[in-house]
Amino acid sequence: MNAVVTAQGLVKAYKNKRALDGASFQIPAGRIVGLIGPNGAGKTTALKAILGLIPFEGDLKVLGRDPRTQRDELMNDVCFIADVAVLPRWIRVREAADFVEGVHPRFSRERFERFIANTQLRPEMKVKEMSKGMIVQLHLALVMAIDARLLVLDEPTLGLDILYRKQFYQRLLEDYFDEEKTILITTHQVEEVEHILTDVMFIRDGKVVLDAPMEAVGERYVEVLVDGHKLEAARALKPIDERALAFGKTVMLFDGVPQQQLRELGETRIPGLADLFVATMKGTYA
Numbered sequence: 001m002n003a004v005v006t007a008q009g010l011v012k013a014y015k016n017k018r019a020l021d022g023a024s025f026q027i028p029a030g031r032i033v034g035l036i037g038p039n040g041a042g043k044t045t046a047l048k049a050i051l052g053l054i055p056f057e058g059d060l061k062v063l064g065r066d067p068r069t070q071r072d073e074l075m076n077d078v079c080f081i082a083d084v085a086v087l088p089r090w091i092r093v094r095e096a097a098d099f100v101e102g103v104h105p106r107f108s109r110e111r112f113e114r115f116i117a118n119t120q121l122r123p124e125m126k127v128k129e130m131s132k133g134m135i136v137q138l139h140l141a142l143v144m145a146i147d148a149r150l151l152v153l154d155e156p157t158l159g160l161d162i163l164y165r166k167q168f169y170q171r172l173l174e175d176y177f178d179e180e181k182t183i184l185i186t187t188h189q190v191e192e193v194e195h196i197l198t199d200v201m202f203i204r205d206g207k208v209v210l211d212a213p214m215e216a217v218g219e220r221y222v223e224v225l226v227d228g229h230k231l232e233a234a235r236a237l238k239p240i241d242e243r244a245l246a247f248g249k250t251v252m253l254f255d256g257v258p259q260q261q262l263r264e265l266g267e268t269r270i271p272g273l274a275d276l277f278v279a280t281m282k283g284t285y286a
């Protein structure tokens with residue numbers, strides 16, 4: 001497999017706390033992977049390890065290189081964007097492009113200009129004069145003008161309203177992503193990214209507890225709206241989660257139980273990533 005990231009037994013200890021505690025995972029090329037976990041699960045630490053920003057133990061290869069010793073070469077092929085709200089308020093569109101052009105060898109001024117030509121952005125405009133939507137457009141144009149093989153996004157839409165968050169992901173998908181690029185995204189807003197992800201990774205207490213392509217998630221996990229008189233039969237199949245709805249209905253989430261068996265209990269459907277996340281993080285199940 002042509003993996004872009006291969007991690008085996010990553011450990012990062014801070015004083016008494018293990019931010020990464022034996023995390024192992026693989027990210028193939030041409031995928032959009034969501035790294036999802038509760039606060040303090042180790043998401044940012046994992047990204048920092050991938051970007052070569054911290055020392056750690058374990059085996060890690062990113063685009064065939066060790067980020068601890070080959071960070072400079074690696075950064076030619078990697079683009080990292082934190083929260084879009086971090087652009088300084090005084091910076092002009094032109095200056096932001098100058099800055100990224102200066103620090104990233106694969107930034108294309110021409111591509112950047114092509115992207116902003118379709119927006120309300122003008123080269124002399126300052127960030128402080130822009131609406132949030134325009135800031136998103138600027139950020140996206142900066143990101144999309146970089147021809148990186150791996151794009152790492154840490155909570156990229158923090159602070160934006162729902163319309164702009166959707167716009168951000170949609171444009172990323174339509175105007176940037178292709179089979180040669182790989183995107184790794186961390187976010188708490190699972191519902192907004194789930195339709196663009198090809199793979200999902202859940203991380204808890206520094207360990208990867210689920211790592212699967214979205215199709216496999218849909219085959220493995222099934223949600224059943226259980227008919228009232230079949231509750232006991234359904235519980236016997238050991239759901240990983242159960243929650244009550246209005247009107248005496250109950251939804252149960254099953255892992256790896258044959259679909260045919262579940263259809264006898266009530267209406268079945270593929271669970272949303274958010275429900276799967278909550279069930280997986282409850283503690284008893286991993």
Ligand SMILES: Nc1ncnc2c1ncn2[C@@H]1O[C@H](COP(=O)(O)OP(=O)(O)OP(=O)(O)O)[C@@H](O)[C@H]1O
Pocket residue numbers: 014015017018019037038039040041042043044045046
């Ligand atoms: N520089 C540091 N010094 C000490 N502890 C740290 C440091 N950075 C992270 N940690 C701890 O390591 C754990 C994992 O942190 P990390 O930032 O990777 O989590 P996260 O999943 O990104 O969380 P969030 O969603 O809240 O951003 C947390 O318990 C955190 O307190």
